[in-house]
Amino acid sequence: MDCEARKFAWFEPGSADELLSQRQVYRNSQSIYEPGEYLFAEGDVHPMAYTLKEGWAICYKQLLDGQRQVVHVALPGDFLGYQTDFSERIDYSVMAVTECKFCGFTPAGIESLLEKDLSLIKRLMEIQNKQNKSCKRTLSVVGQAQAKSKVAYFLADLVERLERRGLDIEETLAFPLSREDIADAIGITPVHLSRVSVELSNAHVVECRHNKLKVMDIPALQHLAEAVF
Amino acid sequence: MDCEARKFAWFEPGSADELLSQRQVYRNSQSIYEPGEYLFAEGDVHPMAYTLKEGWAICYKQLLDGQRQVVHVALPGDFLGYQTDFSERIDYSVMAVTECKFCGFTPAGIESLLEKDLSLIKRLMEIQNKQNKSCKRTLSVVGQAQAKSKVAYFLADLVERLERRGLDIEETLAFPLSREDIADAIGITPVHLSRVSVELSNAHVVECRHNKLKVMDIPALQHLAEAVF
């Protein structure tokens, strides 16, 4: 995991929390997933939580008719799969977009970490709180905005998150999401996304092609996004 | 608050938690809001959290252009306004739809409760987790479904929540939301909502008029909703 991303992680072995390390917590916990592979799927009873250490992954839900909604694009440092009650079915799927490295935590491991350091509970609450806010914000844009604003919001949000992870957003960035991934995240079709992308490109706001992303006008992008940043 | 709703509340004075009661926590904490009045508004620094004890309220966000997205319809027992960091601005507004009675908690009050009973932290996490799941589910429907499914989802979800609060959903239920409230919750216009309502009514699925709700065919309603219930 990029060192900048550590501050987003819930618990990072090898950092200042080192003294808390316990063998059991990390046993079998580091794992690699290839593009297209699943960490877990919606409906699974899956008593593990994960920190994404490297790579990009998408979290999504499916309607009964098969329609897919991407509810989160996971970046290094993101904490996934946590549930207060791990005997419940998980409510979303996680699929690797690029090669991903995850660090897994068992419920027992989490329990023992929490007992040793009460501040980790606060941290866990903060993470939930942030995810909550982010989801409401996305819902607002998906529910109310026009296609162009939705695209702008999606890209502006991702760019902001990448910047906080230490990337220079003035540069051309690696961007592994497909048209369909993006479209499913904002509730439009890939075909229409393509048309909107051309508009944004012609307006010299942002260019997003061939798995590369180049932001040309950040203020314009954020303004189009309609959301409060 | 209806006694059935207590099990949804985070902390209910007068219940088994009674011994925890502290004067400071409840000072000035019971308050009544008339329809249209605000508990707090998006952007406020508002260091209080609340349990809704009686009435209906809507939680919403606004885009920069003024568009409104209702992110939650609050019913008795719901816990609102909690933030891990109360110095941050709150990310949504809460407006009373009917006359509402709220029970308020100060950050200091919450802190002292948590210190006395660690299980309350678990409870708080559960609440956050539930809100999270609910938001993702709503996002999926708002992002992917057709208008008719959106309406069905919205009503099916509310009916389920009312039922868990002890109401008999076979009966005609009080339903104080306006067309606009519903429309803003699912991302369609009130005009179109009106047309869809007629369809659902003609199909003998659900009737929702004059602040009354009558579900005629629950299975059909849930099937239309497309979401996993």
Add this chain to the structure above:
DNA sequence: CGAGGACTTGATCGTATTCAATATTAGTGG
């Protein structure tokens, strides 16, 4: 009974979808 607001209905328009064809990229084996 009258006035104002909320809701419904009708007609038209526009954004985004769908279907289909083309173009581009990435992947594979010669």
Add this chain to the structure above:
DNA sequence: CCACTAATATTGAATACGATCAAGTCCTCG
């Protein structure tokens, strides 16, 4: 390294779902 193929993305044309504008109707409340 270059065909050849499959997958992904773009473009075009037609359609449709939902939005908008406007008129009319139905409740509610004074």
